[in-house]
Amino acid sequence: MKKFMYFILFLVFFTCSKDSKENKAEVNEDQETCILDKEDKLKQLYNATVIPLFSAYTDIDIPVEFHVREDEMGIDAGASFGYVEVSMGLINVSEESIQLFALTHEVAHIATLSQARLFNLDGYVSSGPETNEYIKSEYLADLIAIHLIKSKEPVYFESLTKNFQKLINILGGGTFTHPSGVNRIKAMQTYITLSNTQTEADAFKTLYLKIWEDNM
Template sequence: MNKYFLLLLLGILCSCDEHHSENQSNDEDLSNPEFQSETKEEKLVSLYKDSVIPLFKDIPDVNPPQEIHINAEDLNIDAGAAFDYLEVSQGLIDLENEAIQLFALAHEVAHMATLPQAKIFNLPAAIPEGNSTNDYQKAEYLADLIAIHLIHLKKTEKFKLIQGDFEKLQEIFGGEVFSHPSGQKRISSMKLYIEDCSSKTEALAFKERFLAIWNMD
């Protein structure tokens, strides 16, 4: 009788040990980053660091911000860059369109690349103001151009997705205000660059469009 009781006890202990090992394995899986899905915020940060920052590595004197601030109260699709941080809206984080997120982030960093790029083209250190197009509006056109050009060169598949979403992007841009051209004008400007790329090199199409915007009336 004692022998059978001992065997039963050993069986229970073995079963408990296996159950403990299985639970421990499940706990390890849950703690393994490979088994955890990224949040929307983490995905946007990864997109910025892995895809946006490398776009600007070949432009001298451009140091994209490393720190990202989230404006959780802003549900519009928006972003803004300073020299030490990038601010993104909750609306941009929640947007279920990675290609447009990529463009929006690249556009903000492109503002920081505009004057270094102008220097490469031997242009003055300030965007000139035209009679009909002020320097703020020119800055938006130029940032759009730099962003779409770099994505065109280095992220071809994303470029095609953005091009297919121009109507959505125009809607996001909205109407004309003092500091921003209308979405329709901004999309038209990018389309001129894209059309020129069909008959010229991307570098020449970019340079000519950059100069055309710079010298807008």
């Protein structure tokens, strides 16, 4: 009987222990499956939520291909005409609202000039006395993203605002091409405040024009 009990305990340990040398291959398979699950979830978020956010921008080509930079563990993303690219760091972010914002922001870059034309703004984003064209483009993409999320995905919007401090840390300090996380969140909060006293569409247009004309 004792030998039988020892055998049962051995089986339980062998099955459950992730530190077992004999079980390492299975653990690695589990980890790979987990990563694939995260990739699939992010792709699903992009296809089911991000793409529909831009339904009003009928004159732009929304990227449909999804590329993963498996060697990049920083939190990063990018979009070009035809594909969106994400880092493993973004895939591993636990807050879905932050993932949504990052992806929406990148597609918003593609929609920036289309949106400008809708507001009867001619030409391209240009440098002003206070802000260069790169930083202005980041503010405009942030504005499009937060506006679309607030107006179309209120549950994600509420979660995102609760994660602003984490987003500040992710966005980091300012560079020649990117405003600091603090200033980016400040600009988005300006939109949120305006949208509480007027319609979201009016708040969006007001702030878009201010950024375009370098009156932030």
